[in-house]
Amino acid sequence: MSDDIRLRAIGITGDSDALASIEPAEAEIHEMHRSDLDALKDGAAMLTQSGNRVAALAVMWSAVAIAPTDLGAHRRLAAMLANAADIDGAANEYARYIEFMIPIGDVGRATMELAYGAKVLGGHPSLREAAEKIVTAVRALVPGDAVAAAPTLPLPRLLPKVPFRFCVHDDGDRHWMQLEGGTTELVPSAVRLLDRNDEVIETRKFIPLAAGQKGHAKIVEGEPNGVAWVVLGVTDEVVAALDAGKPSPYRVEAKVGDEWISTVLVDTGCRIGRRSKVAVS
The missing domain is CATH 1.25.40.10 (Tetratricopeptide repeat domain)
Structure with missing residues (x-):
């Protein structure tokens, strides 16, 4: 035994x-x-x-x-x-x-x-x-x-995506996309818009949303409030694609910490609202 x-x-x-x-x-x-x-x-x-x-x-x-x-x-x-x-x-x-x-x-x-x-x-x-x-x-x-002599492949890692809701506002000859979102784990500090060639079109800083503060964008039932918001200028081409339910010709990335990561954008259907401008970073 x-x-x-x-x-x-x-x-x-x-x-x-x-x-x-x-x-x-x-x-x-x-x-x-x-x-x-x-x-x-x-x-x-x-x-x-x-x-x-x-x-x-x-x-x-x-x-x-x-x-x-x-x-x-x-x-x-x-x-x-x-x-x-x-x-x-x-x-x-x-x-x-x-x-x-x-x-x-x-x-x-x-x-x-x-x-x-x-x-x-x-x-x-x-x-x-x-x-x-x-x-x-x-x-x-x-x-x-x-x-x-071939280089060693880096170890892969998973990158999360920052969720945002968005509205589009018409301001005469310009359109504005208002983003609200982020989470307590993924707090964005800035956002940038890139074209088809990955060229940066615009970069702006996020404005924090205080705990319990309701943003402008309509919240889908069951989803938490966002932690930040920002307004980006967008072209007629982008608005037309969004209204038609087609992929946007531009993509949005958010800066979390020191890294730019992809986003998930959900259209709230809202087309009116505040148009506060924020400084370009």
Whole structure:
């Protein structure tokens, strides 16, 4: 009869088979992990059905955070972003998944997902960058001096997206987009508008919203108040695209800490309101 304290520490005593005892425990942990993931997927589906798209996206971001290589969670998040007209976000999600596949050696899965993403979104720059990383990984399969000199791929990381509600106001010959949002975890300090070529069109500082202070933009039921607001000048082209429910020709990024990250924009339908101007940062 064994009295190994290492076995007793994990609940195994006597002559029982240690491996047989450990395997069920690992299976139970895996099942708990899978249960949490399924719960997040189901929650996102219910929020989407109720029209709360911002909260649904936040839940799916949590799902891919706990299971970054889960194909179902990844595909669902990418589809939700694409359906919300966030093509850049959807492409970045495909690129993120591919970047997780390469370090674990699943180049085949990465290649298949690249083909799937390109079929859905077309030739997006993020997918082209992902393709180059796959090429580098494939070359690394063959030993050689050229491969040895190839740069090491950085470890991928998940970047959250800052949620905002927006209104559009007409001010004669100009249009203004008022953004309200952010969260207590993602407090934006500035915002910038970029064109199709990633050139910065405008940058402005956010104005904080005090705790309990209601902003101008209508709040979707079940969503928290924002923590900051700002007004950006936008063109007729942007307004026409928003009114038609089409993807905006420009994209919005928010500065959180020292980093510029993507945003999730939800149209409140409001087209009138305050027009306070803020200083350009």
